[in-house]
Amino acid sequence: MLNRRAFIKGALSAGFVLGSAATLNGCSGLTRKDFPAFQEINSQKATLDKTARTILYHAGLAPSGHNSQPWHVRIESSDSWMIEADAKRRLPCVDSQNRELMLSLGAFVENLSLAAGANGVGTDIQVIARDPHDRNVIRVVLHKDRPSDYPLQRIKKRRTVKHGHLPKEISAADIKGLSERIGNHLFYFPRGSNHAACMREAAVENYRVQARRDDAQQELVRWLRFNTRDAKQHRDGLTTHGMEILGFKGWMVRQFIQPEDFMKETYRQQGIDLIAQLAQEGGGWLVITSPGQTVANLIDTGRRFERMALLAREHRIGIHPMTQMLEEKSGLAQIAGFHGSGFFPQFVLRVGYLEKYPEPVSLRRPVDWFVTT
Numbered sequence: 001m002l003n004r005r006a007f008i009k010g011a012l013s014a015g016f017v018l019g020s021a022a023t024l025n026g027c028s029g030l031t032r033k034d035f036p037a038f039q040e041i042n043s044q045k046a047t048l049d050k051t052a053r054t055i056l057y058h059a060g061l062a063p064s065g066h067n068s069q070p071w072h073v074r075i076e077s078s079d080s081w082m083i084e085a086d087a088k089r090r091l092p093c094v095d096s097q098n099r100e101l102m103l104s105l106g107a108f109v110e111n112l113s114l115a116a117g118a119n120g121v122g123t124d125i126q127v128i129a130r131d132p133h134d135r136n137v138i139r140v141v142l143h144k145d146r147p148s149d150y151p152l153q154r155i156k157k158r159r160t161v162k163h164g165h166l167p168k169e170i171s172a173a174d175i176k177g178l179s180e181r182i183g184n185h186l187f188y189f190p191r192g193s194n195h196a197a198c199m200r201e202a203a204v205e206n207y208r209v210q211a212r213r214d215d216a217q218q219e220l221v222r223w224l225r226f227n228t229r230d231a232k233q234h235r236d237g238l239t240t241h242g243m244e245i246l247g248f249k250g251w252m253v254r255q256f257i258q259p260e261d262f263m264k265e266t267y268r269q270q271g272i273d274l275i276a277q278l279a280q281e282g283g284g285w286l287v288i289t290s291p292g293q294t295v296a297n298l299i300d301t302g303r304r305f306e307r308m309a310l311l312a313r314e315h316r317i318g319i320h321p322m323t324q325m326l327e328e329k330s331g332l333a334q335i336a337g338f339h340g341s342g343f344f345p346q347f348v349l350r351v352g353y354l355e356k357y358p359e360p361v362s363l364r365r366p367v368d369w370f371v372t373t
């Protein structure tokens, strides 16, 4: 006879795990609200003053691939901070060139600069790295300034949203609002357009290619944080909430599924099916390009992306990066075939209006864990 665990595991692998959107109260897994900002900021090392802790807390809320949080900050002096790439947090299988790592550091430093400004600290951002594998990437020089009126709530409330994108084109006014800081490096392809159809196909196809790569899937597994103990211990990676596996299904996964189970064919196929479904939804696609491929270009593009993402909630627009077509050779070859070699897409984002904007849930390491003084 099947025991309870084996039964539930069987039911899950029969294919009901990844698509849930309902929520269930209780037994709910760790989310951001379990680590309130005031507590996070106040519990940090006394060697950093409260303003520095506040700034670094907000910087650390930046997005990153697999929520790997690949940043480290070395406090050189009270007014000079070195932002380093944390080599242990690289994603060598899907991001061998550290392209996404540089974009994530760009997002980190944008948050840092905005949070500093709001706290009366001006920042001079100097990109030091010449190669995306360099350890020392950005020096931030700080000076006293008049506080800006940038609302820090935007940083606290930004999140990735994959489910619930409505099938409605994004208005010209909203695209204009979002593109303010990106100018002619942002392209919108409305649902229903030929280009959107092409992107949808490429997104699903390249996801499929990646899901079939054992090395890439193993790398994903390394960042899954399904049980509360792992989530608490690491405070990074992908929790069930972060993956939007909610309600009863989320509970089942937390109780009965091991990250390693994601190597199995059934889970890979469920992932592909979910992506195929999501890719049909929403208002279309945004692409953010850069003028070149230098480290400075990538950092700048990460900053612009973040500046845009911080506005998405006010426009009620969900943003879902779908990066596999920029990670897989097949996707890159297709893009080069269409656009030639002087075109540098850095973000491919599925976007859509949301009925209700969910709260941020992904976990972050405390400041002390990524700063050395």
Ligand SMILES: Cc1cc2nc3c(=O)[nH]c(=O)nc-3n(C[C@H](O)[C@H](O)[C@H](O)COP(=O)(O)O)c2cc1C
Pocket (backbone or CB within 6 Å): 061, 062, 063, 064, 065, 066, 067, 100, 101, 103, 104, 107, 158, 159, 160, 161, 162, 237, 238, 242, 320, 321, 322, 323, 324, 360, 361, 362
């Ligand atoms: C460079 C980059 C690439 C990303 N690629 C993907 C992706 O392919 N699929 C996805 O679901 N999320 C992707 N994300 C979103 C991250 O998974 C997300 O930022 C992270 O889990 C933290 O969650 P949050 O954005 O809600 O804070 C990407 C984020 C960045 C910065």
